[in-house]
Amino acid sequence: MHIFYTPDINSNTYSLSEEESKHCIRVLRLQKGDSLNLVDGRGGFYDAVVDDPHPKRTSLKILSRYDEFGKRNHYLHIAVAPTKNIERFEWFLEKATEIGIDEITPLICERSERKDLKTDRLNKVITSAVKQSIKAYHPKLNEPLRFKDFIASACSTHKFIAHCIDSEKFSLKDKIVLNSNYLVVIGPEGDFSPMELTIATDAGYLPIGLGSSRLRTETAALEVCFEVNFLNR
Numbered sequence: 001m002h003i004f005y006t007p008d009i010n011s012n013t014y015s016l017s018e019e020e021s022k023h024c025i026r027v028l029r030l031q032k033g034d035s036l037n038l039v040d041g042r043g044g045f046y047d048a049v050v051d052d053p054h055p056k057r058t059s060l061k062i063l064s065r066y067d068e069f070g071k072r073n074h075y076l077h078i079a080v081a082p083t084k085n086i087e088r089f090e091w092f093l094e095k096a097t098e099i100g101i102d103e104i105t106p107l108i109c110e111r112s113e114r115k116d117l118k119t120d121r122l123n124k125v126i127t128s129a130v131k132q133s134i135k136a137y138h139p140k141l142n143e144p145l146r147f148k149d150f151i152a153s154a155c156s157t158h159k160f161i162a163h164c165i166d167s168e169k170f171s172l173k174d175k176i177v178l179n180s181n182y183l184v185v186i187g188p189e190g191d192f193s194p195m196e197l198t199i200a201t202d203a204g205y206l207p208i209g210l211g212s213s214r215l216r217t218e219t220a221a222l223e224v225c226f227e228v229n230f231l232n233r
Helices: 018-027 086-099 119-132 147-153 194-202 217-231
Strands: 003-005 013-015 035-039 045-052 059-066 075-080 103-108 158-162 181-186 206-209
Touching: 003 119, 035 059, 075 086, 075 217, 086 103, 086 119, 086 217, 103 147, 147 194, 158 194, 181 217, 194 206
Parallel strands: 003 035, 075 103, 075 181, 158 181, 158 206
Antiparallel strands: 013 059, 035 045, 045 059
């Protein structure tokens, strides 16, 4: 199955970009009449065929469309501090997309070691994972926000903060309400500061732990992603 990401599709025909056309014709060697599939990132999944196999502007004919393809019964937003090693953060984005996530916000915290991101590159990582895992929904990647600003503005039905500070914490599986909207915040390598934890809990975030092991930032975020999807399965 050959999948192409086509967010601007709006008719029964579509022309691939020069980059995608080259991949379609030169790499995959598709010819006129060959089948392929498209996803628009908004839940649309399309059956299509190559109409004109031009290496710079391949034209496609849409045969059928399926709405809300693979739609899940919940919405997951993870706000996580980017790791110092950007490859670890990219790994999280890739795997979370494959498992199932709707929105990601990079957090700039007191102890953050990385405060700059190239979101264009990160979105390419997400798009590649969307195509690889046959997802019709493209996760939304927000621009980085400072922790205080995010906590003050973010809205969700159920809000959690995962941390390692020695204080009362709950298990996510015991507090999650199925088929709902969730927002989980994950701190940097040095964890949240006590002040940040106070700010979040005062704003209604429920403190949670992720087991007895000390997890890396990207592992903790992926654990949350897996657990939420597993519980709602």
